Structure formats: structure tokens, C-alpha cells
Amino acid sequence: MVKVYYDNEVSMDILKDKTVAVIGYGSQGEAQAKNMRDSGVHVILGLRPEGNSWKRAKQDGFEVYTIEEAVQKADIVHILIPDLVQPKVYKEKIEPHLREGQALGFSHGFNIHYKQIVPPEYVDVIMVAPKSPGRRVRETYLEGFGVPALIAVHQDYTGHAKELALAMAKAIGATRAGVIETTFKDETESDLIGEQLVLVGGLIELIKKGFEVLVELGYPPELAYFEACNEAKLIMDLIYERGFTGMLKAVSDTAKYGGLTVGPKVIDDHVKENMRKYAERVRSGEFAKEWISKADRAKEVLEELMKPIEEHEIEKVGRFIRKMSGLEK
Numbered sequence: 001m002v003k004v005y006y007d008n009e010v011s012m013d014i015l016k017d018k019t020v021a022v023i024g025y026g027s028q029g030e031a032q033a034k035n036m037r038d039s040g041v042h043v044i045l046g047l048r049p050e051g052n053s054w055k056r057a058k059q060d061g062f063e064v065y066t067i068e069e070a071v072q073k074a075d076i077v078h079i080l081i082p083d084l085v086q087p088k089v090y091k092e093k094i095e096p097h098l099r100e101g102q103a104l105g106f107s108h109g110f111n112i113h114y115k116q117i118v119p120p121e122y123v124d125v126i127m128v129a130p131k132s133p134g135r136r137v138r139e140t141y142l143e144g145f146g147v148p149a150l151i152a153v154h155q156d157y158t159g160h161a162k163e164l165a166l167a168m169a170k171a172i173g174a175t176r177a178g179v180i181e182t183t184f185k186d187e188t189e190s191d192l193i194g195e196q197l198v199l200v201g202g203l204i205e206l207i208k209k210g211f212e213v214l215v216e217l218g219y220p221p222e223l224a225y226f227e228a229c230n231e232a233k234l235i236m237d238l239i240y241e242r243g244f245t246g247m248l249k250a251v252s253d254t255a256k257y258g259g260l261t262v263g264p265k266v267i268d269d270h271v272k273e274n275m276r277k278y279a280e281r282v283r284s285g286e287f288a289k290e291w292i293s294k295a296d297r298a299k300e301v302l303e304e305l306m307k308p309i310e311e312h313e314i315e316k317v318g319r320f321i322r323k324m325s326g327l328e329k
């Protein structure tokens with residue numbers, strides 16, 4: 001079993017009298033900046049003056065500076081802007097202001113692992129990667145807990161890089177749930193493979209295709225939505241809390257028999273073959289090459305990819321069901 005770091009064995013002393021500049025105030029930036037501030041860390045924000053985040057971060061009571069100023073004021077520069085934006089911002093606004101002994105922090109190893117950012121040898125390079133969307137990073141912290149996270153050290157100039165990564169993980173609330181040390185390579189590849197095959201790509205397609213089959217067979221879309229999507233959350237909660245076995249114990253014997261005999265025939269070896277193929281594309285760097293080649297028009301590319309999803313019938317029914325459940329107005 002891997003070593004897991006918990007609250008009682010990690011100290012935040014190394015962050016005393018230090019300033020953490022969080023670059024970016026999006027999903028992870030906002031959550032991590034707020035958690036670290038609430039843990040007593042001096043956090044400042046480095047943002048674009050013309051951006052929407054500037055106003056939001058100010059309203060949330062943060063000291064906000066341009067990215068260049070924040071780098072100059074900081075001991076730790078924690079880069080939480082979109083992966084494809086990071087290399088340009090790093091080259092133009094961060095690298096020219098770096099000082100000996102500072103630390104660069106990341107929540108995903110993409111740009112270090114694929115060498116889109118190559119920091120000078122006189123800084124520490126660390127990762128604190130919460131294994132959760134940003135929103136849960138904040139919500140669980142406010143509930144008095146945290147989300148699990150990975151830490152990694154790419155470069156240890158000061159000799160204190162790991163201590164620093166652990167301290168930041170504690171400040172984010174992650175050591176309450178447990179923190180595991182890994183490498184930039186393993187975090188990057190496993191994160192990309194997980195989100196493509198299962199978490200984002202796999203789940204959307206499984207739910208969408210299940211919904212489509214039910215609707216094609218003539219069942220009302222609302223019923224199809226309950227079966228293929230809404231209840232998926234409730235079943236996943238059971239798996240999250242009790243494991244597969246616990247979930248199976250909670251569903252009917254009919255669901256157990258049908259699920260366990262038909263499931264492997266639907267998600268069959270062809271699906272696993274596809275998974276292997278696309279995991280290999282991540283490991284070979286082919287996926288990164290493709291994604292990096294879109295850097296100049298990432299926004300348009302994503303809009304194009306999201307359009308058919310946004311217009312899919314499942315999204316219309318979803319809005320209706322969420323209203324019905326009081327989740328949306």
C-alpha cells in the first residue's frame with residue numbers, strides 16, 4: 001500500500017511568513033486560494049486587470065495584483081490557469097520575474113511533464129493536485145474535511161520542496177482526507193487517462209447512449225433521464241460510500257442479477273480495447289501533442305465540441321427534471 005499523509009503528521013510551519021501567489025481565480029484557483037487563506041496562509045492573487053476574475057477576487061477580499069507583481073511579491077507561485085494558457089503566461093509574465101529559492105506550484109503536471117514549461121534550476125517545482133473538481137475542494141473544506149490530493153516534486157532546489165508541497169496540501173484541507181506522493185509523470189498520465197476513459201468522456205457517453213436507447217424504444221424522455229442519468233448519481237453515491245459490494249447489497253436481487261450478467265456484455269472487451277488504445281495515446285504523448293496544437297483556438301474548438309452536447313435532448317430533459325427536483329429555478 002502507498003504511504004498516505006494525514007493532518008497530524010504534516011506541519012504548515014514552512015508557510016509561516018511566506019506569501020503564496022495564486023495565479024488564476026477559476027475552478028481550482030478560487031477554491032485553493034480561499035482554503036489556504038482560511039488556514040492562515042498569506043495568499044495574494046495574480047490576475048489579468050481586464051479579466052472578470054479580478055473583480056470577483058477583490059469582492060472576495062483578496063489582495064489582487066497583476067501576474068508580474070504577484071510573482072515579485074511571492075515566495076510560492078501557484079499556477080492555476082488553464083493548462084493550454086500556462087506556457088505563454090509563464091514565458092511572458094512569470095519567468096522574467098522569478099528569483100532564486102522561490103517555488104512554482106501546479107495542480108496538474110501537464111506542462112512540466114510534456115516540457116511546455118521548463119523552469120530554471122534555481123526554483124523548487126512542486127505539485128499539489130486535488131483529486132476533485134474545484135467546487136468540492138471548497139465545499140468539503142467548509143464542511144470541516146477535504147478532498148484527497150496528490151503531491152509531487154519535480155525539482156528540489158531548496159531541499160524543502162516536499163515539506164512545502166505537504167504544507168500546501170494541508171492548507172487546502174487535503175491532509176484531512178489523505179495525501180499521496182507521486183511523480184509528475186504518473187499524475188499527468190493517470191489524470192488524463194482517467195478523465196478521458198471514465199470520468200468525463202466515458203461517463204457522458206455511457207449515460208447519453210443509455211438515454212438514447214431508452215428514448216429510441218419509445219419510453220418518455222423523463223423516464224429515460226431517471227434511469228440513465230439521475231439515478232446514476234444515487235448509485236455512484238452508494239459506490240463512493242460503500243464500494244461495489246455495498247452498492248450491490250442495496251439494490252434489488254433482480255438488479256444484481258441483471259446488472260452483473262448484462263453489464264460485462266455491454267461494456268465488453270471491445271470497450272476495454274478502446275480504453276487501452278486511448279490510454280496509450282496519452283502515454284506516448286500523442287494526445288498532448290494534439291491538444292497543444294489547438295492552443296491558439298482552444299476556446300472555439302471546445303465550443304464546437306460542446307455544442308452538440310448542449311443541444312442534446314438529454315440536456316433539455318435534465319433542466320426540466322432539475323427544476324422538478326428543486327435544483328434549478
Ligand SMILES: NC(=O)c1ccc[n+]([C@@H]2O[C@H](COP(=O)([O-])OP(=O)(O)OC[C@H]3O[C@@H](n4cnc5c(N)ncnc54)[C@H](O)[C@@H]3O)[C@@H](O)[C@H]2O)c1
Binds near residue numbers: 025047051089130133
Ligand atoms: N477544474 C478542476 O476541477 C481541476 C481539478 C484538478 C486539477 N486541475 C488543474 O488545475 C489547473 C487550473 O484548472 P482550472 O480548471 O481550475 O482552470 P479554469 O479554467 O477554471 O481557470 C480559469 C481562470 O484562469 C485565469 N485565466 C484564464 N485565461 C487566462 C490568461 N490568458 N491569462 C491569465 N489568466 C487567465 C482566470 O483567472 C480564470 O478565472 C489546471 O492545471 C488543471 O488541469 C483542475
Ligand SMILES: CC(C)(O)[C@@H](O)C(=O)O
Binds near residue numbers: 132191199200
Ligand atoms: C476534475 C478532473 C476531471 O479530475 C480534473 O482532472 C480536471 O482536469 O478538471
Ligand SMILES: [Mg+2]
Binds near residue numbers: 108191192195
Ligand atoms: Mg485533469
Ligand SMILES: [Mg+2]
Binds near residue numbers: 195
Ligand atoms: Mg483529475
